[in-house]
Amino acid sequence: MPLIWESGALTDEQALAIETPGNVFLVACPGSGKTRTLAYKVASELSDLDSHKKFVVAITYTNKAANEIEDRIATLGVDTEQLWIGTIHSFCLEWIIKPYSVYHPDLVAGFSVINSYESEEILKRLCVGRGLTTYDCNFYYTGAGYELACLDSKKHSKIDAVLAEYFDELKSTNQLDFESILKYAHELMQDNPSIAKILSNIFEFIAVDEYQDTRLIQYEILAAVISAGKDTPRSFIVGDPNQEIFSSLGGYAMDVVELSTLTQKPYTPLKLSRNFRSSEKIVAYFENFNTNSTTIVAASPEKDYASEITLNQTVQVDDLAAEIARLVNHSVKDLGIDQSEICILAPWWIHLASMTRTLVQNLPEYEFDGPGLVPFDRDRDNFWYKVAKLALTHASPEMYVRRLRWANEVLLDLNACGADTSNLDGRDYLRASNSLAINEENGIAYLREYFKSIMELLNIDYSLFVTLTNQYEAFFASSEARVTRLVNEGNAYVQDVKAFRRVFRDRTGITVSTIHGVKGGEFDTVIAYGLLHDIVPHFADPRPVDSASKLLYVLSSRARKNLHLIAERRSNRFGLYKTSLPLRDVNYLYDRN
Incomplete structure (x- = not known):
């Protein structure tokens, strides 16, 4: 039975994206109702299924996003029995590796999947005495091999040696880490084209969320399935190229022409351009970091809110915690913002650990939540x-x-x-x-x-x-x-x-997160610090201005009402850090509070 929604439930842009037949490539600006649109589209496809043997698939970047979309579909009254939703790693494990592992020589004797903690423990042991950390050893697979995430080329030979031992250990113990799930899924699809053909007959429709965070190997796995069928599976690819902030891990925003070539299918390019989240002032501000000329129109019910947008470049690092505490109290006590609608951001977790401890001690009347404070891994496959x-x-x-x-x-x-x-x-x-x-x-x-x-x-x-x-x-x-x-x-x-x-309840306290970790979130007040050159982005980033602009775009667009930016005076071995270059170059009359 086709899904029918109430008048006014969707905007014209959202309805067009859902109703457009065939394959859709949707560019969605921040706060445009992307998740809502995706949920309605998947629900619509589920409602239209005419066979109990068919499935609808939704690939999300995080398990949290998968849960949110699935919950929204359930509230629409749509049966989710024929829905599979999860990350690309879970998809590869459930639909490719488990059923077809006997066709790969490395997997035929069986395998077990290790989590990120187990993987880090092996790498930690192998790094001893080599002047490396597990963070240095981050890598990602491509169809041709692996790439190192470490931007310091002087460490690469040592990292390669560690990874060679790491891969040998995994192979000898029949273990798969998250990255090798992608590697083996890709190899199985390449060597056995019939797998893609079988899956193309099972899947009526595939949705991909946050396409700009997708890696080439992941595009290729999904494209193999999409291209294997004549009319199905149809696909719905949605994301925002301005939010491409995982390039260091291989993620990139494929354009519609490249995607059509890869999948051998035509795509209708569409957009969601109305921002229903932020005030007009906030939207105008993060437009300064719009590197892809995406159309963004302020359409929030509170678009005329008198937002505060501040930039503090004078606070000393020793006074940073006191300044953040002041901004928290100002938001709650002067502006009436609920503590659950405040987010404190920094570029790296190393910047957040001691800060969170200090804030917990200095602000005992508030609670603090955040992915870095979760006491166990969100390992959906465990x-x-x-x-x-x-x-x-x-x-x-x-x-x-x-x-x-x-x-x-x-x-x-x-x-x-x-x-x-x-x-x-x-x-x-x-x-x-x-x-x-x-x-x-x-x-x-x-x-x-x-x-x-x-x-x-x-x-x-x-x-x-x-x-x-x-x-x-x-x-x-x-x-x-x-x-x-x-x-x-x-x-x-x-x-x-x-x-x-707290892990499984709606947030009740102040969220503490990295810029990468907060993607998808939205808050009345965002307070971001550590916005310094060589930190935003990393000092060895090959595209520093582009990468920094995208990070600043993401963090600024999380704010509904107020945005407080801090480039504290902090020392490095060359003297003092300077403000992040794109932020430094913005010609803007900031507020004072």
């Missing part, structure tokens, strides 16, 4: 992460549909591992979960007890299944390491089960 979502959320009418979906996912995973779940459904799981009363204040201890108790109630001995025990150990090893690090940085409160519960 079975126990899925169980943790149910452990750490409470039963409520608002959460029922979401928790029921999570419960069914857990049971499906148990069944896939070989556990007998034939007498169970999602409602049985929720009843068992809701009956538990666990009196543990420590988050790690709480999850251990919950996992043990829920499996006993379901009459499942997870220790009998290698995949579940390996993922259990990986989940707690990475969680305990993360908690220890955060505690050592002065964030003792993250040990508490209350901090664990």
Whole structure:
């Protein structure tokens, strides 16, 4: 049954994007309702399916985005049983590697997937005595091999040596990290064209969110499926080239001509140009960093809000925390901004660790949230992460549909591992979960007890299944390491089960994040510091002005009402850092407060 939406639910641009037949290439400016449009488009495609054997696929950059889109589709009353949604890594694992691993010599004997913590531990061990860190060893695969993310070419030979040992160790132990998931999926598709043909017959439609963060190897994997079918799968590619900030990891904004050539399919180029998020003043400001001449029109209900836009280039680094605290208090007490609508940004996590600790101490009346303060990895492919979502959320009418979906996912995973779940459904799981009363204040201890108790109630001995025990150990090893690090940085409160519960609830405190980590977010007040040349962007970036402009575009466009920019006076080995070049060159009359 076709999806019908109420009059006024979508703008003309959004409706056109959804109703345009065939393949669509959609450039969406910040605050244009991209996620809403994508959710309606996917819901519409699901409603139009005429076979129970067909699927609709949505590829998102993060698991958080996948959850948000899936929730929005569910609220539209559309059955999501024939929807697959997740990251490209999850897609490759579920649809290519697991079913077709027997066709690759490195995978035929079986494999296990390690998480980022396990990967970092191996690299940390291999880096000892070589003057390298695990951060230096970041890499990404292309169709022809791998590329190093480290911009310091003097380290490359050492990094290559470490990675050679790392790859050998993974291969000898039949382990896959996140990057090798892409590598093996790409090789399977290249060597076995029939896989793409099979998938093209299964998928009616493929949506790709944040295309500007997609790597060539990922484009090629998806293009193989899209090009293999005559009329299906149709595709819907959406993003914003101005927000291409993951180029150091291989992400780039492919244009519509290149995409058409790669997929061998024509695309209709469309745009979402109306910004419903920010005031007209904020929109006019971040237009200074619009490197792709994208059309942006302020259309927020509060577009006439008297925004404050400030730039502080005089505060000393030792006084930075006090200045940020002042801006927080000003936003809350003078402007009436709720603390949950404030975001504090810095370029790198190293800048945020001590700052967060200081702010927590100096502003005890406020709460602080943020991806860097999460006490465990958001590893959507880890079975126990899925169980943790149910452990750490409470039963409520608002959460029922979401928790029921999570419960069914857990049971499906148990069944896939070989556990007998034939007498169970999602409602049985929720009843068992809701009956538990666990009196543990420590988050790690709480999850251990919950996992043990829920499996006993379901009459499942997870220790009998290698995949579940390996993922259990990986989940707690990475969680305990993360908690220890955060505690050592002065964030003792993250040990508490209350901090664990915050991971799956709507934000209630001040968000603390990097510029990269905040993409997709929006806040009434954004406070950003560390906006210094050689930091925004990295000192070795080959395209410093372009990269810095895109970072400044992203952080500025997160703000609805107020934007406070800080280029503090901070020393480096050559003297004092200068303000980031694109910010320095903006001719703007800033406000004073």
